Amino acid sequence: MLNFPEPVVNYLLNLMLENRSLAYLLIAKDGCLADWGGKLTAYGVMNLQKGQNIGQQLFFLEGLLPLDNFPLFLACVKTEQGFCADLHIFPSVQGDWVLLLDASLDETQRSLIQQQANNSSLLHEKITKVLNQ
Amino acid sequence: MLQKKICMVGAFATGKTSLVARFVTSIFSEVYQTTVGVKIDKKIVNLNGKDLTLILWDLHGEDNFQKVRMSYLRGSSGYLLVVDGTRRNTLDKALELQQRVEETIGKVPFILVLNKSDISNEWEIENREMDELIEKGWHLIKTSAKTGLGVEELFQMLGLKILEE
Numbered sequence: 001m002l003n004f005p006e007p008v009v010n011y012l013l014n015l016m017l018e019n020r021s022l023a024y025l026l027i028a029k030d031g032c033l034a035d036w037g038g039k040l041t042a043y044g045v046m047n048l049q050k051g052q053n054i055g056q057q058l059f060f061l062e063g064l065l066p067l068d069n070f071p072l073f074l075a076c077v078k079t080e081q082g083f084c085a086d087l088h089i090f091p092s093v094q095g096d097w098v099l100l101l102d103a104s105l106d107e108t109q110r111s112l113i114q115q116q117a118n119n120s121s122l123l124h125e126k127i128t129k130v131l132n133q
Numbered sequence: 134m135l136q137k138k139i140c141m142v143g144a145f146a147t148g149k150t151s152l153v154a155r156f157v158t159s160i161f162s163e164v165y166q167t168t169v170g171v172k173i174d175k176k177i178v179n180l181n182g183k184d185l186t187l188i189l190w191d192l193h194g195e196d197n198f199q200k201v202r203m204s205y206l207r208g209s210s211g212y213l214l215v216v217d218g219t220r221r222n223t224l225d226k227a228l229e230l231q232q233r234v235e236e237t238i239g240k241v242p243f244i245l246v247l248n249k250s251d252i253s254n255e256w257e258i259e260n261r262e263m264d265e266l267i268e269k270g271w272h273l274i275k276t277s278a279k280t281g282l283g284v285e286e287l288f289q290m291l292g293l294k295i296l297e298e
Contacts, residue, residue, distance in 0.1 A: 055136055060173045062188045063138040063208020072204055076170020084170070107169050114167045117198060118145050122165075125220060 021102040027054050028095040029066045043100055044081040061098065067091045076107050134177075136186040137295050140206050142234060143215035144226035145194030148248040151278035152215065153191045156288055161279050168193045171205050180292050187292060195226060203237040211242040211295045213287065218247045218275075221257040242294035244272045246287060251277040 002009055016022040023038030023045070033054050040046070048057055055062040060079055064072065071090040078084045084107045088099040141149040150168050154160050157174050172191045177184050190209070195201045206212070212234060214227045227245065234243075245266060247258065253275075263273055274290065276283035 056134075059136065059175050059186070059188050062136050063210070065208075072207065074171070074204060075202070078170060078172045080174050103170070110169045111167060114169055114193075114199070118167050118194075118196060119165075121196060122146055125222070 016101065019102075021100070023100040025054070025058075025098040025100075026095050027061070027065050027098065031055065031065060033057060034095055038100075040100070042102060043083045043085055044079070064089065065096050067096050076103050076110070078107070134184055134186055136175075136188055137210040137292070138188045138190060138208050139291060139295070140190040140192055140209045140212040140234075141215060142192055142201065142206075142212050142227075142230050143194060143246075144217070144220075144223040145196045147194060147215040147217040147220075147223050148276075148278045149194065149213075149215045150191050152213075152246070152248065152276065152284060152287070153189050155278045155281055155284045157189070159281070161281075163279075176288075178289060178292050180289065180296060183296075185292050185296065187288060195230065201230065201233075203233060206234055206238050209238055209241060210298075211291050213244055213246050213291060215246045215248055216258070218249050218256040218258050219252060224258055224262065242291060242298060244274055244287065244291055244294075247273060247275045248278060250275040250282055251279045 017039065021039040021042035023040040023043060024036065025033065026035040028034045031053050032051050033048060034050065036048055045058065054065065060077060067089060069091050071088070074087040076084055077087050084103045085100040086103045088101070090097050141153060143149055145167065146165055150166070150172065151161060153174055154162070157176050168191060170193060174189045174191070175186055176189065177186050190205060192201055192205050193199065214231055216227045217223045231243065267273060272290070274283050274287050276287055278284060
């Protein structure tokens with residue numbers, strides 16, 4: 001399947017599981033949950049029901065599925081419980097797979113930079129406004 | 134229950150997050166905190182006797198370094214274009230974003246939100262510009278996330294427009 005030795009693949013998988021709380025969902029094309037696994041509790045996801053509509057169970061998936069045969073990547077998706085995840089959604093014959101990878105660290109780092117940049121831009125806008133008056 | 138996804142779109146620091154916070158939790162903070170990625174909340178509204186769950190996608194604001202990823206808008210039933218009335222450039226950004234959104238998800242209901250109406254003495258957007266947009270058939274609403282003015286009405290109005298579709 002892969003051109004990588006098994007120990008490398010295992011290492012990478014463990015890395016994803018331990019450092020980024022890999023979790024998955026399989027959604028049938030009718031929008032109902034078919035399967036799930038991995039560290040879903042790390043995202044506050046529990047009490048899932050097979051065969052039930054996914055949008056009613058995980059509201060952040062409302063409107064996204066089914067896919068049109070193209071994968072979808074959504075970075076830093078934060079739910080009301082405060083969990084931040086990168087969502088990778090891709091189609092297959094069984095249905096659409098949704099992978100969740102913890103993005104809390106990435107969000108924290110980007111937030112610091114973004115905050116500084118936006119504060120600087122706002123200050124620049126204010127100074128320009130005053131100078132133009 | 135019927136659920137509809139709506140997105141908050143606009144330049145950075147226009148008050149998208151504050152509008153959602155005011156609507157969902159009735160809280161306002163003076164401290165500006167940037168949004169990274171997207172924050173998703175929900176709230177049930179009652180429209181003409183029917184309950185509708187609004188799934189609110191509060192997208193990060195667009196700036197010189199970071200474009201809004203249109204993939205976030207997938208499956209959106211409507212959107213709010215948020216403008217900071219005190220910053221003229223945020224209206225230009227909203228007009229640009231509206232075109233990109235429409236190219237991505239097609240024509241769905243949207244409202245142009247002129248936020249920060251509590252400091253209307255500092256506004257840079259003229260009535261003439263607003264009238265031109267109204268003449269184009271756009272729906273505009275003035276809000277203040279700080280005082281709560283127009284916030285409830287805004288989400289109710291978009292909900293109704295979505296249900297009319």
